[in-house]
Amino acid sequence: MTQAINPERLHQRLTYFSTIGADPAGGISRPFGSAADLKARQALRQEFEAASLTYRVDAAGNQWGILPGTDPQSKLIVAGSHLDTVPHGGAYDGIGGILISLEAIQTLMQSGYRNRHPLAVVAFTGEEPNPFGLSTLGSRLYTGRLKAQDLLQTVSSSGERLQDALRRVGGDLTHCQALDPTEVALYIEPHVEQSGRLDEADLPIGVVDCITGIYRDHITLIGEQNHAGTTPLGHRKDALEAFAEAALIVEELLQETWPEWMVGTIGQVSVYPNAINIVPSRVDFIVEWRSTDQSQLHRCAERYRDTINSRMHTRHVTLSATNVLDQAPQTLSVPLRQFLQQQVEQHQHTHLTLSSWAGHDATHMARVVPTGMLFIRSIGGKSHCPDEFSRSDDLALAASILCDSLKQLDQVVEEVISDAASL
Numbered sequence: 001m002t003q004a005i006n007p008e009r010l011h012q013r014l015t016y017f018s019t020i021g022a023d024p025a026g027g028i029s030r031p032f033g034s035a036a037d038l039k040a041r042q043a044l045r046q047e048f049e050a051a052s053l054t055y056r057v058d059a060a061g062n063q064w065g066i067l068p069g070t071d072p073q074s075k076l077i078v079a080g081s082h083l084d085t086v087p088h089g090g091a092y093d094g095i096g097g098i099l100i101s102l103e104a105i106q107t108l109m110q111s112g113y114r115n116r117h118p119l120a121v122v123a124f125t126g127e128e129p130n131p132f133g134l135s136t137l138g139s140r141l142y143t144g145r146l147k148a149q150d151l152l153q154t155v156s157s158s159g160e161r162l163q164d165a166l167r168r169v170g171g172d173l174t175h176c177q178a179l180d181p182t183e184v185a186l187y188i189e190p191h192v193e194q195s196g197r198l199d200e201a202d203l204p205i206g207v208v209d210c211i212t213g214i215y216r217d218h219i220t221l222i223g224e225q226n227h228a229g230t231t232p233l234g235h236r237k238d239a240l241e242a243f244a245e246a247a248l249i250v251e252e253l254l255q256e257t258w259p260e261w262m263v264g265t266i267g268q269v270s271v272y273p274n275a276i277n278i279v280p281s282r283v284d285f286i287v288e289w290r291s292t293d294q295s296q297l298h299r300c301a302e303r304y305r306d307t308i309n310s311r312m313h314t315r316h317v318t319l320s321a322t323n324v325l326d327q328a329p330q331t332l333s334v335p336l337r338q339f340l341q342q343q344v345e346q347h348q349h350t351h352l353t354l355s356s357w358a359g360h361d362a363t364h365m366a367r368v369v370p371t372g373m374l375f376i377r378s379i380g381g382k383s384h385c386p387d388e389f390s391r392s393d394d395l396a397l398a399a400s401i402l403c404d405s406l407k408q409l410d411q412v413v414e415e416v417i418s419d420a421a422s423l
């Protein structure tokens, strides 16, 4: 029998969280360490405690709401996501998965079911890119992908120490050696799809098989600062004109060689000295490539660097490139995926199995524990924008599927884990 979750409670919580960090310029701006992040964390803590979950915050600042199990020796079954947002982001990316997980566990608890394993909702710290230049910060620290001692000197673009920002949210880099992902039996991340494949297929729920790899280079173009009026065309070393060419090469390269299997974006650019009447001397930008095929990802990034290098040469502009992220694509647990597919079918729904072109904390969790993802239809495939939208019915369906999944996993998790280990 499927558990009846409370769709109104889920909707009300989502609506409330959408007010935290609501940006007068549009959407929600709730980056890691901001006042809005702190307020959302406080609100989440209150939600966990009001739902009678045991609250804890770990050294990476990850927040946990735990429903203890009857067997104190057994490992945690965990579901969750992140509550930070991109600038002017939407109301569903991240927080949707946390509140669906909370709804699922609260429903199970209120049904009178006595769980053997502890069931936990997790909210990972700083999943989105942030002023510290570290996306998926909480899950990477938790899983040991990032070493806390390497981050003690890390500062944000405004000069704040990462350690101070983490301490503000209850974490501490000097205690991260205590983080132990082996306490977790498995992890499920419900998340809005963020692209339009489910919407096009008219299906509410998908199951993820693989998460994209992400490769980011920080590139600096150095030209020469000079007077905008008195410097003739042949004498200019204009770093911004050079950047314009470098930006168009992203599209050229993708159209020529990898039209379907790769995407590339330049989403962050700084121009110096950024004055009306000065020929720009320098441009800094980050170019990002995504693919589920790592060798293609590397070939594309290399070809881009080579191509812009030769074109910048003819402009007398010099270039330096530093890799800032090389995250491999990640296949998710096959037995857990099959289990989730069955759960969707038991709810009388056809599922779509699909890869994720967005990055997730699940990428890092999947390297240490069996991990699965449920995707919820995003209307029009919009995300990282104020128009991001998923229907309440679809979110409630995901909560109901997750609730039944957690109940079932409480009984069969050891089998799922041993199947995953044998693959």
Ligand code: GLV
Pocket (backbone or CB within 6 Å): 127, 128, 357, 358, 359, 360
């Ligand atoms: C996170 O949302 C990402 O895909 O960058």
Ligand code: MN
Pocket (backbone or CB within 6 Å): 086, 093, 128, 358, 384
């Ligand atoms: Mn995001």
Ligand code: MN
Pocket (backbone or CB within 6 Å): 082, 093, 094, 127, 191, 359, 360
């Ligand atoms: Mn997300």
